[in-house]
Amino acid sequence: MSIAWYILRRLGVGLLLLVIASFFVFCLLYISPGSPEQVLLGGRPSTPEIIGTIRAKYNLDDPFLVQYGQWLLDAFRLDFGESIVTDQPVTTVLTDRAGPTLALALAGLVLTIVIAVPAGMYAAAKRNTSGDRMVSMLTLLGSSAPTFAVGVLLLYVFGVSLEWFPVFGNGTGFTGQLHHLVLPAIALAVTQIAYVTRQTRAAALRVYEQDYVTFARSRGLGRSLIWRRYALLNSSLPIVTATGLLLAYTLGGAVLVEVTFSREGVGSLMLQAVQSKDIPVVQGLVAFAAITVTLVNLGVDLVNLAIDPRLRKEVTG
Amino acid sequence: MTDPTTTAPAPGDQLSGAPLLAVHDLAITRWPGGPPLVTGLDLELRRGETIALVGESGAGKSLSARAAIKLVPAGLHVTGEVRFQGEDLNRMDEEAVRAVRGGGVAMLLQDPFTILNPLIRTRTHLIETLRSSGRRLSGAEAADEVTRRLAEVGITDASVGDRYPFELSGGMRQRVALACALAKDPALLIADEPTTALDATTQRDVLRLLRSVQQARGMGVLMITHDLRVAFSISDRVYVMYAGGVVERARPEDFLAAPAHPYTVGLIRAEPPTGYRREQLDGIPGQVPAPETVSHQCAFADRCSWATPECTTARPPLLAVTDVHASACRRREEIAGELLADLHAAWEPATVPDPPAGETVLRVAGLRKSYQRDRSTWAVDGIDFTLGSGRNLGIVGESGSGKTTLARCLLGLEEPTEGSIELLGTDVSRYRSLDREQLRRVRGQLQCVFQDPYSSLNRSHSVGFILREALSRRSPEAGPAPSVEELLDRVGLAARYAGRKPVALSGGQRQRVAIARALAIAPKVLLCDEPVAALDVSVQGQVLQVLREVSESGTQLLFITHDLAVVRQMTDDLVVLERGKIVESGRTEAVLDQPSHPYTARLVGAVPTGDAEWLS
Numbered sequence: 001m002s003i004a005w006y007i008l009r010r011l012g013v014g015l016l017l018l019v020i021a022s023f024f025v026f027c028l029l030y031i032s033p034g035s036p037e038q039v040l041l042g043g044r045p046s047t048p049e050i051i052g053t054i055r056a057k058y059n060l061d062d063p064f065l066v067q068y069g070q071w072l073l074d075a076f077r078l079d080f081g082e083s084i085v086t087d088q089p090v091t092t093v094l095t096d097r098a099g100p101t102l103a104l105a106l107a108g109l110v111l112t113i114v115i116a117v118p119a120g121m122y123a124a125a126k127r128n129t130s131g132d133r134m135v136s137m138l139t140l141l142g143s144s145a146p147t148f149a150v151g152v153l154l155l156y157v158f159g160v161s162l163e164w165f166p167v168f169g170n171g172t173g174f175t176g177q178l179h180h181l182v183l184p185a186i187a188l189a190v191t192q193i194a195y196v197t198r199q200t201r202a203a204a205l206r207v208y209e210q211d212y213v214t215f216a217r218s219r220g221l222g223r224s225l226i227w228r229r230y231a232l233l234n235s236s237l238p239i240v241t242a243t244g245l246l247l248a249y250t251l252g253g254a255v256l257v258e259v260t261f262s263r264e265g266v267g268s269l270m271l272q273a274v275q276s277k278d279i280p281v282v283q284g285l286v287a288f289a290a291i292t293v294t295l296v297n298l299g300v301d302l303v304n305l306a307i308d309p310r311l312r313k314e315v316t317g
Numbered sequence: 318m319t320d321p322t323t324t325a326p327a328p329g330d331q332l333s334g335a336p337l338l339a340v341h342d343l344a345i346t347r348w349p350g351g352p353p354l355v356t357g358l359d360l361e362l363r364r365g366e367t368i369a370l371v372g373e374s375g376a377g378k379s380l381s382a383r384a385a386i387k388l389v390p391a392g393l394h395v396t397g398e399v400r401f402q403g404e405d406l407n408r409m410d411e412e413a414v415r416a417v418r419g420g421g422v423a424m425l426l427q428d429p430f431t432i433l434n435p436l437i438r439t440r441t442h443l444i445e446t447l448r449s450s451g452r453r454l455s456g457a458e459a460a461d462e463v464t465r466r467l468a469e470v471g472i473t474d475a476s477v478g479d480r481y482p483f484e485l486s487g488g489m490r491q492r493v494a495l496a497c498a499l500a501k502d503p504a505l506l507i508a509d510e511p512t513t514a515l516d517a518t519t520q521r522d523v524l525r526l527l528r529s530v531q532q533a534r535g536m537g538v539l540m541i542t543h544d545l546r547v548a549f550s551i552s553d554r555v556y557v558m559y560a561g562g563v564v565e566r567a568r569p570e571d572f573l574a575a576p577a578h579p580y581t582v583g584l585i586r587a588e589p590p591t592g593y594r595r596e597q598l599d600g601i602p603g604q605v606p607a608p609e610t611v612s613h614q615c616a617f618a619d620r621c622s623w624a625t626p627e628c629t630t631a632r633p634p635l636l637a638v639t640d641v642h643a644s645a646c647r648r649r650e651e652i653a654g655e656l657l658a659d660l661h662a663a664w665e666p667a668t669v670p671d672p673p674a675g676e677t678v679l680r681v682a683g684l685r686k687s688y689q690r691d692r693s694t695w696a697v698d699g700i701d702f703t704l705g706s707g708r709n710l711g712i713v714g715e716s717g718s719g720k721t722t723l724a725r726c727l728l729g730l731e732e733p734t735e736g737s738i739e740l741l742g743t744d745v746s747r748y749r750s751l752d753r754e755q756l757r758r759v760r761g762q763l764q765c766v767f768q769d770p771y772s773s774l775n776r777s778h779s780v781g782f783i784l785r786e787a788l789s790r791r792s793p794e795a796g797p798a799p800s801v802e803e804l805l806d807r808v809g810l811a812a813r814y815a816g817r818k819p820v821a822l823s824g825g826q827r828q829r830v831a832i833a834r835a836l837a838i839a840p841k842v843l844l845c846d847e848p849v850a851a852l853d854v855s856v857q858g859q860v861l862q863v864l865r866e867v868s869e870s871g872t873q874l875l876f877i878t879h880d881l882a883v884v885r886q887m888t889d890d891l892v893v894l895e896r897g898k899i900v901e902s903g904r905t906e907a908v909l910d911q912p913s914h915p916y917t918a919r920l921v922g923a924v925p926t927g928d929a930e931w932l933s
Contacts, residue, residue, distance in 0.1 A: 211431040220419030221449045233436050309481040
């Protein structure tokens with residue numbers, strides 16, 4: 001079996017999971033308080049004509065499963081209907097908002113990897129020294145600090161008092177956007193850094209006790225080679241898995257960060273949509289989250305395949 | 318502590334001059350001033366010489382050897398001199414030592430399955446080592462070097478360079494590791510139990526290879542092993558260590574011709590002989606003490622039958638017996654004759670019993686097991702044997718022979734793909750189809766002792782609790798139940814052990830508790846899966862003797878092992894497995910003395926004999 005076949009099979013499984021998830025997403029319409037037509041009516045006047053139009057448009061007169069089938073077919077074409085608040089197509093709303101959140105997620109990820117991996121490796125190398133304890137203490141602090149609290153603190157210190165960074169919005173132009181991204185990315189990354197640092201430290205400690213590291217040292221290999229090719233490479237499987245997990249669930253953190261920093265993004269959209277009971281948008285968002293989780297997991301597995309020949313052997317048989 | 322004998326050149330020394338490695342008064346403690354692990358070690362190794370450090374676990378041999386390459390585990394405190402080519406490694410900083418490692422001193426470790434980086438290829442291992450001394454290598458040169466280095470360790474298959482460690486067998490991995498250790502042409506190679514994890518036939522190949530490389534290069538070798546016979550075969554001189562110190566040092570032939578320390582004699586006696594059956598398997602009574610408890614007395618005094626009160630007043634120094642032989646026994650001169658007699662007494666072969674076979678207890682017919690869905694390979698491929706009451710049966714084979722799968726099928730941990738297993742008239746090949754009553758009966762008839770005594774006892778319960786729980790499962794047909802004290806007594810443990818938890822016991826004691834637990838149910842068959850493979854030599858004998866006594870009281874042994882010496886001591890009949898098939902079977906003595914199948918002959922030939930011929 002080749003790697004391509006493996007990817008194809010994984011994508012197939014992912015698609016199946018998405019279809020199962022879509023059923024629950026569709027059910028949101030019925031679980032929400034009020035009848036479906038009331039939900040879809042939103043703030044519009046409740047006249048028989050408008051209700052009739054809505055019933056026709058969303059096939060509300062068909063049996064439940066037929067409705068679901070129709071909805072699923074549309075969803076495959078990335079058509080989740082229109083927002084009941086703005087009347088814009090859900091897909092348009094989503095794509096407009098996805099960019100800033102993606103930028104936030106990537107910036108948070110880069111910060112996490114750049115800081116957490118070296119910090120974890122350092123703590124493992126200096127095990128039980130004051131440096132290691134310092135790192136452990138900081139990770140404890142970081143993992144217990146709520147994202148919104150960190151956000152408010154950053155806003156107050158660097159935005160309001162020092163006025164180094166803007167306090168709200170997305171910014172315009174590349175540098176403007178980057179400038180607006182700094183504080184939110186830090187706020188998002190703090191807990192992630194704490195988590196990945198701990199994972200890295202634990203993985204590196206395990207690896208550093210292995211015979212192959214002793215054997216590498218006994219051959220007089222350079223310190224940096226041992227750290228890169230032995231400690232880091234062998235620790236990378238758990239690190240990649242942990243990081244992927246974080247990336248997959250960035251959306252949850254993005255809600256808090258985007259609201260705190262008044263950023264326009266998928267996270268703040270989620271809050272608005274839920275508050276205004278904009279069910280089509282919520283459905284689109286949940287589908288978006290499911291797709292993200294599936295793709296990130298696939299990505300993590302592919303990276304692990306690239307790292308570990310034993311996994312490749314398992315896959316290719 | 319000075320040593321008057323070290324000035325005499327050792328035999329086999331072609332080059333004179335300063336020693337390659339000179340260790341003086343080496344001490345390793347847990348922390349500065351803390352409990353000692355190694356005390357006052359002196360050692361000299363010349364160019365081209367092979368020295369073996371022999372001892373049981375906890376003797377400090379591995380730590381001492383690691384001090385010679387400054388790779389003692391972090392946190393431990395090392396004092397004394399470790400001079401390599403005149404330079405004291407103990408005073409060098411990490412960067413200076415790094416320059417010595419690989420090119421000056423190299424090291425080979427025990428476990429071939431963990432010694433190589435699992436994520437990089439063979440060639441990467443070799444090239445990174447070659448380049449680490451600052452040597453520039455072009456791609457083509459590197460490829461040539463890889464081929465040449467692999468050829469030196471007997472690997473001519475060019476594809477091995479492109480393989481990852483997991484794609485190679487244990488023996489192959491150890492060869493690759495040896496090639497890496499030799500890549501910077503070291504003057505001294507430390508080999509820490511390099512063949513302990515390998516099968517006997519592979520062990521002989523790797524040791525032969527090690528010796529031929531050593532001779533071709535004129536390299537010094539410091540070999541660490543627990544196996545006296547391996548040490549005697551490969552080395553010019555042997556240092557015997559006990560509880561952190563050297564107790565005897567001599568050439569291999571001296572140990573047998575003029576033994577000078579009771580511990581060494583005990584160790585030689587404890588090794589089950591390969592060539593004959595011994596009347597009594599006793600080992601050395603007691604167990605190895607922690608070094609800190611014996612730092613001001615003879616470490617062996619508490620287990621020694623020649624000990625006098627003076628032996629516990631001070632630590633006896635290592636003193637010369639002849640110019641190449643030294644012993645740390647105070648009474649080495651007075652008891653020399655008795656030691657020799659004691660050693661020779663162990664060489665008296667016992668008459669081999671040939672008990673009549675009674676009713677069939679266990680019958681295995683046409684047993685096959687495959688783990689693949691498409692049945693492309695068979696772990697066990699058509700096995701037939703019967704175990705009759707009164708006769709113990711041994712099953713021997715190397716790794717991959719299917720002996721573990723067979724054991725798991727017998728215990729119902731795996732379901733055979735084909736064939737039948739009949740235990741006292743009940744078909745137990747499908748444990749799942751047995752009803753509750755049958756299952757209870759079967760469990761009462763078949764019990765097991767596993768290899769690893771450290772994981773086979775529940776650590777949260779006391780020994781007494783473990784045994785009482787087992788006794789509660791004893792069926793009424795098995796007769797009146799013994800008490801916990803009686804069970805402990807049967808395996809040679811005092812009644813006070815009932816209150817202890819497994820963590821407070823040594824490996825040998827744990828294994829005896831495991832045997833007592835099995836005996837609580839009075840099984841007809843006791844399946845022993847490598848029961849002494851994880852134990853030190855000096856306690857192996859005690860456990861084997863317990864098992865022998867068990868087999869003389871109505872419980873038949875089904876003894877699964879790779880160790881031909883052990884199987885010779887314990888069994889009446891023997892089955893030899895190779896790749897899931899029986900290649901030979903018969904009376905144990907007959908099979909081992911006149912093997913008719915080439916595989917059996919190879920196995921018998923691969924058992925270390927203790928002389929240099931074995932590796933030539």
